[in-house]
Amino acid sequence: MLTDKPVKTSADKATTARPAGPGPDMDSLITYFEGQFVPLREAKVSIMTHAFMYGTAVFEGIRAYWNDEQGQLYGLFVREHVERIRNSCRIMLIDDVPSVDALTGLIVDTVRRNDFREDVYIRPSFYKSTKAIGVRLHHLESQLYILTIPFGNYVDTEGGIRIMTSSWRRNADEALPARGKIVGGYVNMAFQKSEAELNGFDEALVLTPDGHASEASAANLFVYRDGVLLTPPVYDDILEGITRKAIMQLAEDEGLKTEARSIDRSELYVADEILLCGTGVQVSPVIEVDHRPVGSGAVGPIARAIKDRYFEAVRGRRPEYRHWLTPIYEGV
Ligand SMILES: Cc1ncc(COP(=O)(O)O)c(C=O)c1O
Incomplete structure (x- = not known):
């Protein structure tokens, strides 16, 4: 931390549920990372990773809503987000991307393994994983992670x-x-x-x-x-x-x-x-x-x-x- 002065923002006051970010219980959330399901604490990349050095990654933000009466968690527009991330990959020269069905299935599987009973946020991301210096898009490997965390309201939706x-x-x-x-x-x-x-x-x-x-x-x-x-x-x-x-x-x-x-x-x-x-x-x-x-x-x-x-x-x-x-x- 460069400063110890807390900055309060509207997002702080509006965020409900557990804090959005790794905490003691967040660390054990099941995450899909480079071909395996691992606890979030084990999903780590090198600082040499191209995406870390140059921002060469694409992502989606997806919500799933818990319905208490039905005992069901509903992923919202999962296929549409999968289609969009595949398009983002095309723009960024990321290939070997799973099909819409395969990626949708992987996302659902990741969420299901966490057995949530609350609203969640899901973030799939394809990132240039080669450890290399040199800004470009081509001739780089890429990998996929899917993380999912409990998530409430991002901004106040009630009062305007x-x-x-x-x-x-x-x-x-x-x-x-x-x-x-x-x-x-x-x-x-x-x-x-x-x-x-x-x-x-x-x-x-x-x-x-x-x-x-x-x-x-x-x-x-x-x-x-x-x-x-x-x-x-x-x-x-x-x-x-x-x-x-x-x-x-x-x-x-x-x-x-x-x-x-x-x-x-x-x-x-x-x-x-x-x-x-x-x-x-x-x-x-x-x-x-x-x-x-x-x-x-x-x-x-x-x-x-x-x-x-x-x-x-x-x-x-x-x-x-x-x-x-x-x-x-x-x-x-
Ligand atoms: C820049 C930007 N515009 C618009 C949106 C809304 O897009 P969507 O409804 O697909 O989440 C988002 C993501 O939430 C965004 O990051």
């Missing part, structure tokens, strides 16, 4: 959050594609998140290099204006969010009009409602942008309806969205 426009722009597709979930690329998001939190906000609104609203530090953006639910298009340097697609579906099922188009910064100041969505933030209504209240300054009816429907769906309480879910435990 406050966001500020970041002075840091999103990395452009021609510089470091946001379409891939590339570990090194997340330093860009870290600049944005820290700037927002250290200035007393919950999240950052991030603009594209040409000044359009792109997304938050690790969440996609929705803006409700003039009866249409808008979201930035895939060419505005967003991660093509899996939750974003689900929210489009939910909104249409609620009878709302949706549209993917570029959004100006000032459109957020005159919006009726705003919400962020993603595996981490889930569905988080925004009540303030750059010190301007959004709509009435409280969580609005559109955000509430979408959020309620979303949380019922992810816990397996809505049969019409059961295809989103992969039951982890057999015979339940």
Whole structure:
């Protein structure tokens, strides 16, 4: 530690369940690491590992939701995350990646072996494992880990959050594609998140290099204006969010009009409602942008309806969205 001064952030207050990170009981969580299931404490890499030196790895963040009445843990959009990590691998010249079925099975197996009875977070990652100096993508070996930890809410989803426009722009597709979930690329998001939190906000609104609203530090953006639910298009340097697609579906099922188009910064100041969505933030209504209240300054009816429907769906309480879910435990 370079400083002994604790920095309290909104994420600290909002994180529930056990702390997200290795602790005494975290160390024994079953992890898939380089072809074997091992306790987390044994999943270690050398400091010479290429991915450690240059950020040359890709990852996914997946949630699984515990349903107490049903005694079942539901993996959310597992196959979709597997498809996306395989695409991130293509971008990063990582080959020999398992098929969608094989990787989905491995993820489910890793979670199942931990016998969780609570909400969890799952992180598969392919990383350039060769021990070598020299920045490049080609002619390097890669490996896979899958770790899974108990995980509660990442930000407050109830009362609404406050966001500020970041002075840091999103990395452009021609510089470091946001379409891939590339570990090194997340330093860009870290600049944005820290700037927002250290200035007393919950999240950052991030603009594209040409000044359009792109997304938050690790969440996609929705803006409700003039009866249409808008979201930035895939060419505005967003991660093509899996939750974003689900929210489009939910909104249409609620009878709302949706549209993917570029959004100006000032459109957020005159919006009726705003919400962020993603595996981490889930569905988080925004009540303030750059010190301007959004709509009435409280969580609005559109955000509430979408959020309620979303949380019922992810816990397996809505049969019409059961295809989103992969039951982890057999015979339940
Ligand atoms: C930069 C970024 N944007 C958006 C999202 C939301 O994507 P998803 O809904 O697929 O989790 C994430 C991940 O959570 C992210 O890291």
